Amino acid sequence: MGGLGIIGVGLWLTAAPAGARTPSPEAGAELAARWCAACHVVAASGAGTDSAPSFADVASRRTEAEIRTFLARPHANPMRGFTLTAGEIEDVAAYIATQR
Ligand code: HEC
Numbered sequence: 001m002g003g004l005g006i007i008g009v010g011l012w013l014t015a016a017p018a019g020a021r022t023p024s025p026e027a028g029a030e031l032a033a034r035w036c037a038a039c040h041v042v043a044a045s046g047a048g049t050d051s052a053p054s055f056a057d058v059a060s061r062r063t064e065a066e067i068r069t070f071l072a073r074p075h076a077n078p079m080r081g082f083t084l085t086a087g088e089i090e091d092v093a094a095y096i097a098t099q100r
Helices: 002-015 025-035 057-062 064-071 086-097
Strands: none
Touching: 025 086, 057 064, 064 086
């Protein structure tokens, strides 16, 4: 029965609406530096590469909700196996939005 409890918690986390927790742009910044900077310019400082749109550019074109929707699916083929939790998506979307 303990196993069912764990599954229940997992479903709750997956189903939790965005905003159920407070996204952390700080955590998103760390995540971006670690996982996104290989392809994106992730900071106003210009750190990263230009093989993908910079996060400042993304922020100017997309709402935070659009970014979250985009990140719910894998993108850019080399990123296979790269999955973000719902919380990580909220954090990194909040971080990108700070560059608007
Ligand atoms: C292996 C390279 C690579 C990595 C790593 C990568 N991206 Fe991307 N990303 C791309 C490319 C290329 C595009 C543009 C093509 C596309 O939309 O798939 C893109 C597009 C995007 C877009 C949409 C831009 C738009 O025009 O609306 C967002 C948002 C984004 N990436 C966020 C992230 C985040 C957040 C991370 C880290 C967690 C990340 N990416 C890691 C290559 C990458």
